[in-house]
Amino acid sequence: MIKFVDVKKTYLNGVxxxxxxxxxxxxxxxxxxxxxxxxxxxxxxxxxxxxxDITSGQLYIDDIEISSIxxxxxxxxxxxxxxxxxxxxxxxxxxVFNNVLSGRVAYHSTYKTILGLFPKNEKILALESLDxxxxxxxxxxxxxxxxxxxxxxxxxxxxxxQEPKVILADEPVASLDPITTVQxxxxxxxxxxxxxxxxxxxxxxxxxxxxxxxxxxxxxDGLVVYDGPASKIxxxxxxxxxxxxxxxxxxxxxxxxxx
Amino acid sequence: xxxxxxxxxxxxxxxxxxIWIVLGVVIVLIIIFWQFITYNTAMFNLGELSVIFKQLFxxxxxxxxxxxxxxxxxxxxxxxxxxxxxxQMSLGGTIIGxxxxxxxxxFASRNIFKNKYINAPFRFLMNIIRTIPLMLLxxxxxxxxxxxxxxxxxxxxxxxxxIMAKMFYEVIETxxxxxxxxxxxxxxxxxxxxxxxxxxxxxxxxxxxLFYIFELNIRASAILGxxxxxxIGEAISxxxxxxxxxxxxxxxxxxVFILILQLINSHIRGKLE
Amino acid sequence: MRNAEKVxxxxxxxxxxxxxxxxxxxxxxxxxxxxxxxNLIRLASFRYALRAMFNGFREINVxxxxxxxxxxxxxxxxxxxxxxxxxxxxxxxxGAILALPISFLASERIVGxxxxxxxxxVITIIRVFPEVILALIILKAIGMNPLTCVIAIxxxxxxxxxxMFSESIDNMDYSPIEALxxxxxxxxxxxxxxxxxxxxxxLASTTLYRFDINIRSASVLGVIGTLAxxxxxxxxxxxxxxxxxxxxxxxxxxVIVIMVLIVDSVSAYLRKKLV
Numbered sequence: 001m002i003k004f005v006d007v008k009k010t011y012l013n014g015v016x017x018x019x020x021x022x023x024x025x026x027x028x029x030x031x032x033x034x035x036x037x038x039x040x041x042x043x044x045x046x047x048x049x050x051x052x053d054i055t056s057g058q059l060y061i062d063d064i065e066i067s068s069i070x071x072x073x074x075x076x077x078x079x080x081x082x083x084x085x086x087x088x089x090x091x092x093x094x095x096v097f098n099n100v101l102s103g104r105v106a107y108h109s110t111y112k113t114i115l116g117l118f119p120k121n122e123k124i125l126a127l128e129s130l131d132x133x134x135x136x137x138x139x140x141x142x143x144x145x146x147x148x149x150x151x152x153x154x155x156x157x158x159x160x161x162q163e164p165k166v167i168l169a170d171e172p173v174a175s176l177d178p179i180t181t182v183q184x185x186x187x188x189x190x191x192x193x194x195x196x197x198x199x200x201x202x203x204x205x206x207x208x209x210x211x212x213x214x215x216x217x218x219x220x221d222g223l224v225v226y227d228g229p230a231s232k233i234x235x236x237x238x239x240x241x242x243x244x245x246x247x248x249x250x251x252x253x254x255x256x257x258x259x
Numbered sequence: 260x261x262x263x264x265x266x267x268x269x270x271x272x273x274x275x276x277x278i279w280i281v282l283g284v285v286i287v288l289i290i291i292f293w294q295f296i297t298y299n300t301a302m303f304n305l306g307e308l309s310v311i312f313k314q315l316f317x318x319x320x321x322x323x324x325x326x327x328x329x330x331x332x333x334x335x336x337x338x339x340x341x342x343x344x345x346x347q348m349s350l351g352g353t354i355i356g357x358x359x360x361x362x363x364x365x366f367a368s369r370n371i372f373k374n375k376y377i378n379a380p381f382r383f384l385m386n387i388i389r390t391i392p393l394m395l396l397x398x399x400x401x402x403x404x405x406x407x408x409x410x411x412x413x414x415x416x417x418x419x420x421x422i423m424a425k426m427f428y429e430v431i432e433t434x435x436x437x438x439x440x441x442x443x444x445x446x447x448x449x450x451x452x453x454x455x456x457x458x459x460x461x462x463x464x465x466x467x468x469l470f471y472i473f474e475l476n477i478r479a480s481a482i483l484g485x486x487x488x489x490x491i492g493e494a495i496s497x498x499x500x501x502x503x504x505x506x507x508x509x510x511x512x513x514x515v516f517i518l519i520l521q522l523i524n525s526h527i528r529g530k531l532e
Numbered sequence: 533m534r535n536a537e538k539v540x541x542x543x544x545x546x547x548x549x550x551x552x553x554x555x556x557x558x559x560x561x562x563x564x565x566x567x568x569x570x571n572l573i574r575l576a577s578f579r580y581a582l583r584a585m586f587n588g589f590r591e592i593n594v595x596x597x598x599x600x601x602x603x604x605x606x607x608x609x610x611x612x613x614x615x616x617x618x619x620x621x622x623x624x625x626x627g628a629i630l631a632l633p634i635s636f637l638a639s640e641r642i643v644g645x646x647x648x649x650x651x652x653x654v655i656t657i658i659r660v661f662p663e664v665i666l667a668l669i670i671l672k673a674i675g676m677n678p679l680t681c682v683i684a685i686x687x688x689x690x691x692x693x694x695x696m697f698s699e700s701i702d703n704m705d706y707s708p709i710e711a712l713x714x715x716x717x718x719x720x721x722x723x724x725x726x727x728x729x730x731x732x733x734x735l736a737s738t739t740l741y742r743f744d745i746n747i748r749s750a751s752v753l754g755v756i757g758t759l760a761x762x763x764x765x766x767x768x769x770x771x772x773x774x775x776x777x778x779x780x781x782x783x784x785x786x787v788i789v790i791m792v793l794i795v796d797s798v799s800a801y802l803r804k805k806l807v
Contacts, residue, residue, distance in 0.1 A: 078716035089711035094729040102725040106716030292618035302675035351564030390792035402774035403581040481662035486771025
């Protein structure tokens with residue numbers, strides 16, 4: 001369970017990214033965060049696994065305030081939070097299997113991981129994560145030989161291998177074509193429903209967000225301006241979040257329909 | 260190779276990691292090659308190292324001879340003559356060799372002369388010349404015209420030729436060919452098309468290579484003294500046995516000169532881009 | 533019309549640049565030949581010298597070349613070639629292994645700007661020493677043997693490779709490191725799973741290229757002393773009386789050209805496979 005209490009974040013260059021956010025996200029939810037670029041979506045996400053630190057306020061993860069966590073405790077926190085990036089962030093020249101297995105490094109001592117001595121059950125876990133994403137047969141191929149959608153699935157498999165409670169996703173499908181986008185979003189849904197993992201995703205495409213998420217958080221200018229079920233969003237609320245009507249590229253549309 | 264079976268029964272095989280083969284080969288090679296490296300631990304004297312450093316960079320102070328710091332710096336000043344000779348040889352060799360390299364590089368370029376019967380012999384010639392170390396070339400130069408600046412120039416010329424030819428033809432082959440083809444289609448012959456379409460692209464690289472090769476030649480001059488060539492290398496070989504302080508002074512002078520060259524080179528390279 | 537004329541007048545004249553360059557070249561040539569006595573008689577003896585060189589090839593002592601018959605293998609030129617290969621190979625290997633951690637210390641993105649400046653300075657200082665000087669310094673400590681050359685080449689390679697390695701590290705894709713951060717990896721794990729797999733093919737290629745260059749250095753480094761290994765003794769012999777040593781020079785040419793050509797081809801082939 002993740003709880004933001006009056007969280008503010010100001011960057012060193014003076015930019016106020018978040019101006020007082022209050023949020024409570026429960027286990028098992030599928031949350032989509034929408035809003036203009038620069039509204040604070042990325043910042044919000046990265047505060048959760050402490051890739052960025054808050055300037056003021058409190059941030060609780062499972063009732064533990066995380067501002068002062070560092071070192072080994074920080075790594076233990078991060079290993080239970082998976083993160084998916086827009087550009088997949090895989091090691092291109094490494095095999096898919098090794099990319100996925102690297103999700104487990106925080107579970108072992110440095111010496112064992114450097115020598116590649118992962119226990120057999122974790123190697124099986126890695127393979128099963130790949131299988132859950134439907135790409136088991138690609139396990140020992142170089143990561144850069146896969147298509148974009150497949151690479152993002154490798155990233156998902158890596159996150160799954162962490163056995164996380166939460167998966168954060170920063171515009172996970174923004175680099176993918178419309179058909180692959182739907183496939184990957186379906187994978188997110190599957191992970192959420194089958195494994196009960198909380199999903200918090202920044203989404204660029206609003207209709208996608210509405211279709212897959214159960215809860216929408218709208219951010220504008222560093223503040224939460226909408227926080228509620230996806231079913232209750234209407235055009236007025238969207239105008240409030242975006243400050244204008246939606247642009248063409250913020251709607252994915254139906255890939256099967258000829259435009 | 261290892262086999263894996265996951266919970267739903269699917270099986271997959273992990274292939275051999277090639278890196279072990281590479282490591283194995285390297286280790287075997289090291290073991291084989293080590294047989295050729297003879298040494299005598301009885302002659303080891305690591306304490307000498309600090310002594311040597313002191314001897315290099317302080318004026319000589321032995322029972323037989325004492326020198327002062329002013330001697331030390333005076334020697335550096337005297338080095339300007341041999342340094343000048345080395346500069347002369349390197350300069351001449353770099354320029355003549357590089358100029359001679361240009362036509363050869365053009366003939367070797369697959370995109371200018373698309374005939375492999377023309378390309379191949381020139382490439383072969385380049386490859387052979389590139390393998391000969393500068394010292395051997397200079398020895399040949401001495402055998403031909405005696406010790407003196409000219410033999411050095413001959414050696415440096417052939418050496419620079421080899422380096423410039425290879426670097427230059429690589430640049431030509433990676434140049435943008437579209438203006439070249441456009442000019443050929445207007446009826447220009449290959450030489451004309453080359454001058455107007457390729458030269459502007461590669462000219463900058465050529466000048467940059469000139470400076471690089473000159474610096475390379477100066478660096479290489481340190482060892483030439485051992486075969487009797489005049490120049491700064493001579494200062495090292497002559498003083499090698501008993502006048503370490505002079506060797507140290509020579510090293511410092513060379514060091515400073517190469518540093519200045521490096522600075523000039525990066526400055527020029529920056530300006531050219 | 534006027535605009536075009538304006539632009540044309542501002543454009544740096546091509547012929548001016550060419551003229552400037554040409555003059556600079558001629559000036560430099562003039563400087564370089566100044567003071568050297570070009571003995572015309574010597575120049576005429578050029579043809580004689582060329583003929584002597586070709587004769588030198590015919591006079592090569594094959595037994596000496598290969599090391600059999602009246603010569604033991606260790607005395608033959610082929611043995612010297614293998615020794616040169618050994619010196620270059622082991623020297624490059626040592627250089628590469630040691631350059632790796634040093635390159636990390638010289639890479640801004642790993643240790644930060646201030647620490648990296650120290651690393652870069654150390655590398656620059658190592659790089660400026662010509663291998664010969666390093667060899668002379670080590671000579672007193674290790675003795676007159678091939679090991680001296682190995683260490684000299686090794687240290688010099690640390691400098692050269694250290695710089696190129698750190699550039700490769702600075703230029704690589706950082707996104708997987710960010711992902712490893714998010715997974716909870718510590719610095720060593722980030723190196724092992726994020727940096728090394730990306731950067732090793734490039735480093736290996738650079739090392740092979742360095743081996744190419746080191747083979748050429750190793751061929752002549754032996755000149756610091758007759759027992760120092762490689763072709764040193766022969767070079768000293770040839771250098772002391774070049775006019776009568778054409779057979780030695782010819783033998784050296786043959787062996788070195790063949791050896792370096794082989795090494796060059798193997799190295800080029802391997803480097804293609806690495807990309």
